[in-house]
Amino acid sequence: MNQPVLDVRGVSKRFPGVLALDDVSLTVAPGEVHALVGENGAGKSTLIKILTGVYRPDAGDVHYRGEPVAFGRPLDAQAAGISTIYQEVNLVPLMSVARNLFLGREPRGRFGLIDLARMNREAAEVLAGYGIDVDVRLPLRSLGLGAQQMVALARAVAIDARVVIMDEPTSSLEPREVDTLFRVVRELSGRGIAIVYVSHRLDELYQLCDRVTVLRDGRRVHTGELAGLDRLGLISLMLGRDAAEVRRDGLTGFSAHDAGDVEPILRVRDLSRAHQLHGISFDVRPGEVTGLGGLLGSGRSETAKAVVGALGADGEVTMAGQRLTRRSPAAAIRAGMAMLPEDRKAEGIVPGLSVRENIVLAAMPTLSRFGVVSRAKQDRIVETFMKRLRIKAASPEQKVSELSGGNQQKVLLARWLCLHPRLLLLDEPTRGIDVGAKAEVQALIDELAADGLAVVLISSDLEELVEGADRIVVLRAGAVVGELAGDDVTEDNIMTALAQEPAHD
Amino acid sequence: MTQTLVQKSPHPVPVEREHRRERLAALAQRHGALAVLTLAVLVSSVVFPSFPTAENANGIAIQSSFLAIIALGMTFVIITGGIDLSVGSVFALGGVLAAYASQWGPAPALLLPLAVCGAIGLLQGVLIAYTGMAPFIVTLAGLLGARGLLLAITEEGANTYLVPKDSAFLELGQGTLLGVGYPVYLAVLLFGLGGLLLQRTRYGQAVFAVGGSPDAAALMGLPVARIRVLTYLLSGMLAGFAGVLNASRLSSGVTILGVGLELDAIAAVVIGGTLLIGGAGTVSGTLCGVLLLGVIQNVINQIGSLNSSYQSVVSGGFLIVVVVVQTYLSRRRHLR
Ligand SMILES: Nc1ncnc2c1ncn2[C@@H]1O[C@H](COP(=O)(O)OP(=O)(O)OP(=O)(O)O)[C@@H](O)[C@H]1O
Ligand SMILES: [Mg+2]
Numbered sequence: 001m002n003q004p005v006l007d008v009r010g011v012s013k014r015f016p017g018v019l020a021l022d023d024v025s026l027t028v029a030p031g032e033v034h035a036l037v038g039e040n041g042a043g044k045s046t047l048i049k050i051l052t053g054v055y056r057p058d059a060g061d062v063h064y065r066g067e068p069v070a071f072g073r074p075l076d077a078q079a080a081g082i083s084t085i086y087q088e089v090n091l092v093p094l095m096s097v098a099r100n101l102f103l104g105r106e107p108r109g110r111f112g113l114i115d116l117a118r119m120n121r122e123a124a125e126v127l128a129g130y131g132i133d134v135d136v137r138l139p140l141r142s143l144g145l146g147a148q149q150m151v152a153l154a155r156a157v158a159i160d161a162r163v164v165i166m167d168e169p170t171s172s173l174e175p176r177e178v179d180t181l182f183r184v185v186r187e188l189s190g191r192g193i194a195i196v197y198v199s200h201r202l203d204e205l206y207q208l209c210d211r212v213t214v215l216r217d218g219r220r221v222h223t224g225e226l227a228g229l230d231r232l233g234l235i236s237l238m239l240g241r242d243a244a245e246v247r248r249d250g251l252t253g254f255s256a257h258d259a260g261d262v263e264p265i266l267r268v269r270d271l272s273r274a275h276q277l278h279g280i281s282f283d284v285r286p287g288e289v290t291g292l293g294g295l296l297g298s299g300r301s302e303t304a305k306a307v308v309g310a311l312g313a314d315g316e317v318t319m320a321g322q323r324l325t326r327r328s329p330a331a332a333i334r335a336g337m338a339m340l341p342e343d344r345k346a347e348g349i350v351p352g353l354s355v356r357e358n359i360v361l362a363a364m365p366t367l368s369r370f371g372v373v374s375r376a377k378q379d380r381i382v383e384t385f386m387k388r389l390r391i392k393a394a395s396p397e398q399k400v401s402e403l404s405g406g407n408q409q410k411v412l413l414a415r416w417l418c419l420h421p422r423l424l425l426l427d428e429p430t431r432g433i434d435v436g437a438k439a440e441v442q443a444l445i446d447e448l449a450a451d452g453l454a455v456v457l458i459s460s461d462l463e464e465l466v467e468g469a470d471r472i473v474v475l476r477a478g479a480v481v482g483e484l485a486g487d488d489v490t491e492d493n494i495m496t497a498l499a500q501e502p503a504h505d
Numbered sequence: 506m507t508q509t510l511v512q513k514s515p516h517p518v519p520v521e522r523e524h525r526r527e528r529l530a531a532l533a534q535r536h537g538a539l540a541v542l543t544l545a546v547l548v549s550s551v552v553f554p555s556f557p558t559a560e561n562a563n564g565i566a567i568q569s570s571f572l573a574i575i576a577l578g579m580t581f582v583i584i585t586g587g588i589d590l591s592v593g594s595v596f597a598l599g600g601v602l603a604a605y606a607s608q609w610g611p612a613p614a615l616l617l618p619l620a621v622c623g624a625i626g627l628l629q630g631v632l633i634a635y636t637g638m639a640p641f642i643v644t645l646a647g648l649l650g651a652r653g654l655l656l657a658i659t660e661e662g663a664n665t666y667l668v669p670k671d672s673a674f675l676e677l678g679q680g681t682l683l684g685v686g687y688p689v690y691l692a693v694l695l696f697g698l699g700g701l702l703l704q705r706t707r708y709g710q711a712v713f714a715v716g717g718s719p720d721a722a723a724l725m726g727l728p729v730a731r732i733r734v735l736t737y738l739l740s741g742m743l744a745g746f747a748g749v750l751n752a753s754r755l756s757s758g759v760t761i762l763g764v765g766l767e768l769d770a771i772a773a774v775v776i777g778g779t780l781l782i783g784g785a786g787t788v789s790g791t792l793c794g795v796l797l798l799g800v801i802q803n804v805i806n807q808i809g810s811l812n813s814s815y816q817s818v819v820s821g822g823f824l825i826v827v828v829v830v831q832t833y834l835s836r837r838r839h840l841r
Contacts, residue, residue: 054724075726080742092717094784103714104727105706155725225556394824 005030005194006051006082006163007322011060013046015402017394020046022218028163028194033185035205035226036198036240038215039434040406041392044198045087047215048165051196052077065162075148083161085152087168087198087405087432089334093141098123099142101155111170112142126154131180144297145172145342150180157184165196168205168405171432172297173341174460182208200406200434202231216240239436255293264285265454266337266423268307271315276302278479280315284423289445289455291469293494295461299478300458302344304425307456308332308339320422333362338421340413342428342458348412351401357395358400359414385414388444390437406432413441417448424448425456442468462491474498537830537833538777538793541823545800553807561803565684565755569799570692571596573792574747575772576777577699578740580791583774584717585736586783587640591629591647592744595622598655599748603674604611604666604758605658606746611674614753618745625651626741630734644737648767653762661761668752678753688750695743699788710735712794716783731779772820773798 013021021043028034036044046387051062053071061068064080071077074480075085091100098120099106107122109115123136132143139140140148149172156164166185171177181503185208189195197209205212205226212229214222214237226479229237271280285291292300298417306313306504309327317324319335332339341348350358360378382396389410393403397481409432416424426445430438444466449455459465465472472489473496474482482497484490550557550756575592582589599618625647632643654660668674680687705708711732714722721727752758779786801823802816823826 073726073728074724075728078726084724086724090718091722092714092721092784094717094780095713099710099713103710103722103725104707106710107566113701114707114710116705 003030003142004028004063007063008051008198009060009063011047011049011050011057011062011078013043013055014058015394017329017398018397019218021050021057024215024218024220025060026196026213026220026223028196029219030194031189031192031195033189033195033209033212035212036196036208036215037200037205037212037234039392039436040390040410040432041404042215044215044239045404046169048084048086048196048198051165051381052082058310068337078159080160081160083156083159083163083303084165084171085149085156085167086441090147091140091152091155094139095458096137097127097134097140097143097151098136101133101136101151101158103155105159126158127151130154130184131176146174146177149173150177151431153181153184157188161193163196167198168432169197169201170199176295178204192430200210200432200438202234202435205234206231214238215273225407235435237433253446257459262288265320266307266456267316268303269318269319271303271306271313271317273302273306273313273478275312276478277313278477278481279305280475280478282473282480282483284454284456286422286452286454288470289450289457289468291457291465291470291472292475293465293472293487293498294475296415297477298475300475301427303475304339304389304427304456304458304476305341306335308425310339310341316356333419333421336422337422337425338362338416339425340416340429342429342431349400350417353400354397355386355391355400355411356396358411359385362415363418382414382419385418388440389414390440406437408436409433410437410441417444421453422450423456425458427458428460429457430461462494466491466494512723528699536778536790538790538797539630542793542797542800546796549800549804549807555805556804559684563689564795565799565803566689567581567686568797568802569795570686570688571747571751572766572769572773572798573692573795574695574750575744575766576773576791576795577695577788578743579767579770580699580777580779580786580788581703581712581736582640583779583781583784584716585714585733585784586719587633587733587736588627588644588771589626589647589737589740589744590641590644590767591625591651592650592740592769593763594648594655595625595741595744595763595764596748597761597763598622598625599649599745600752600755601655601659601666601748601758601760602745603749603752604668604756607628607666607668607674607752608671609788611672611677612669614668614672614674615677615749616750619742622745622748623738623742626744627734629741631735634730653831659758659760660760665760666758668756670756674753674760675756676753678750679753686754688754691750694715696788696792703788710734710736713784716785718784769798769820772824778827797815 001412008024008026010023010025011021012023024047036047038044045057051077053073063069066157069080071080101123103239106114107118110120111427117469120136127134127136130153132150134143134147140151149169151321153169162196169181173181180371185195199205207234209226211224212234215222216238218458262285265286266284269281271277280303292303294300305311307317308329310329317327319337322335324331324335350361356378359382364373385391386393386396390498391414392407400408403411413429430441433441445455457465457468469489471483471485472494473480474484474494476498484493484497513795518706544738553559575596579589579592583799599622600733602618602621603614606617629643632638633640659665682690703712711722711727714727715729715732751762773794774780776797777787777790779790798820801819805819808826
């Protein structure tokens with residue numbers, strides 16, 4: 001191997017209550033795509049933040065291009081040529097797309113003033129290369145999550161970097177955008193830029209990466225060529241269980257149910273919203289997982305939001321025989337619906353509150369008696385879910401903002417599960433969750449369905465959708481283009497349904 | 506295995522529509538104050554014949570110029586997600602220092618207040634940016650501190666410093682060009698520069714980023730602390746400069762001035778469409794907000810029979826309407 005561009009030696013980092021990194025080393029050569037994997041809370045993001053000057057290591061040091069470095073701030077790391085896409089989209093939602101892209105390095109013209117025309121033009125050009133065709137003067141938040149992530153990618157790559165670090169860059173991308181991302185990664189690596197790539201999607205790693213470093217509980221347990229390691233081997237390294245055990249447990253935790261002719265608990269009729277949803281109708285039966293399939297912009301998330309009243313729409317929603325007239329999220333919860341939203345950062349987690357408080361937040365009314373909340377009941381619920389979902393936290397009282405990204409997601413999932421809803425809508429429930437816990441979440445969904453809960457599942461992961469759902473409603477451009485059930489639920493059939501033209505317009 | 510979908514989704518029409526609405530909302534946010542101001546001026550002109558006169562307009566402009574300069578600094582502060590409660594006291598302190606220093610000539614009368622008020626702003630900025638104390642608390646202390654300093658140098662207000670009658674310093678606040686007072690020109694000039702600073706410089710972009718999402722700004726490599734310090738420095742200096750102008754106009758440093766002025770400035774900024782939570786705003790909106798407050802005061806004076814305290818009632822009413830509309834607009838956009 002040639003001279004590494006990045007060489008991390010024996011780095012340790014302790015947070016109150018947890019040793020997040022314990023003597024971890026990592027070397028990355030120019031042009032190499034290096035996978036960094038591990039369970040939620042294994043320390044991946046912490047290692048990245050040490051590389052980029054967000055945290056200082058307690059021990060060990062970082063060598064960059066042969067020199068020891070200690071970046072005090074992200075600014076310094078960036079200036080030195082280490083560019084990062086962080087796990088959560090870290091851009092400024094209210095500022096325009098172009099301004100986000102160029103923030104801190106805007107093109108300047110006369111008198112040192114920013115040349116707006118040039119900035120907007122260049123931004124449009126750059127983004128077009130990423131398949132993003134938008135009015136770059138619009139605020140960033142008017143873009144979908146995936147497109148925002150692409151802007152972050154474009155921004156990171158545009159900075160003249162020698163090392164690009166990507167912390168779960170694909171977690172909110174559509175397949176088409178993932179392709180673009182892959183293309184960019186290969187191009188970068190071809191130019192001799194080193195890439196550190198974090199992802200829970202193993203397929204991606206095998207498609208992209210040369211070598212892999214596995215972290216477990218803050219320690220490095222393996223580094224080596226990826227090609228020589230099969231999926232099972234990789235998973236067992238991550239989980240610390242042996243391959244045979246992993247194989248026995250299976251990789252997804254789903255099984256089929258047969259709800260037969262049970263009365264639907266949710267009837268959606270003619271759900272419409274100008275230019276987004278066109279007369280969407282479907283039924284959801286208790287004891288069954290109903291999947292919503294489709295591409296970006298097909299209206300999956302919008303449909304779910306409209307059902308729970310978080311998005312205004314015309315049409316009828318009947319829950320357990322009761323027609324919901326004044327639709328609002330509160331009314332939906334009262335009617336027994338619970339929804340896990342897609343954009344968890346904006347719509348879910350309360351960063352300042354503890355893990356316990358975040359979990360029981362929505363269940364408060366049902367846990368309280370005369371306004372007094374039973375602490376014992378809370379503790380029981382919290383303990384159950386923390387164990388079940390393997391939420392890694394120092395204690396239930398730890399602030400949720402201090403948890404790793406994947407563990408924050410699990411906390412949110414726990415919040416909606418402990419409501420004991422009759423209908424659960426899950427928008428991308430396993431995004432950002434590691435393989436072990438993913439199977440656990442899937443098994444839990446399965447178990448809940450077996451207990452008679454009705455589940456609506458939205459997932460961009462076709463494999464998850466096909467294995468998880470007993471019935472799939474396929475959406476395209478805001479209209480239902482097909483419904484698959486039983487043995488018809490296959491990836492091929494979904495693709496065929498997607499290829500059809502919608503009936504309207 | 507996860508299959509890759511290569512098929513393109515048809516270009517969604519809804520996006521267009523969404524964007525138009527987004528733009529409309531932004532437009533309302535940006536130009537709402539201008540629309541209300543125009544309306545207020547039109548109605549007042551029709552109802553009060555004495556309103557649409559050059560003399561009256563001039564009066565409103567002069568009256569508003571001091572608040573405008575203060576509110577300009579406040580706009581920057583609020584966009585970074587902060588607040589500066591000290592500006593009223595700093596304004597008064599600037600005036601008294603100017604009057605005091607005018608005995609040595611116009612240059613000290615200008616520079617001493619700017620230096621002292623700038624130092625107060627700088628200190629506040631450093632405390633806020635580097636110790637993580639809440640801007641509300643730090644600048645509240647600044648409000649009390651500056652007021653205390655003021656009382657100390659005027660011996661509890663017993664001393665009123667007068668600007669020497671023949672001082673060239675008086676020209677600054679009392680001189681006119683084409684019948685319009687210098688302070689008006691200065692305010693307009695400062696707003697022009699402020700607009701450029703906010704929209705067309707890296708500092709200005711960083712101000713938006715720091716207010717819109719401080720964590721993201723830091724991760725994107727912006728010097729967040731330095732931006733904050735600079736912003737409070739700017740606010741302190743602008744408030745001091747407004748005090749200087751006012752002292753020149755009144756020929757003296759008046760101790761009791763500026764009480765509650767910070768609230769007027771905040772009101773003007775918010776009415777002008779700047780989000781109180783930070784991250785969005787314009788200086789032109791602030792100018793409209795200041796003028797609107799000026800027109801309201803003027804109209805209430807025109808009515809004559811009304812107690813001038815009604816001004817606060819009407820301004821307060823406006824404020825509530827603006828904030829409600831703001832909340833509504835941003836909620837709608839959020840729920841998309
Ligand atoms: N600011 C913090 N304060 C306290 N503990 C923290 C903080 N940041 C991270 N931790 C803890 O350090 C450990 C490692 O977290 P890290 O974010 O590095 O995990 P990760 O490997 O990125 O996981 P994921 O796949 O979920 O993103 C976790 O136990 C987490 O709770
Ligand atoms: Mg992470």
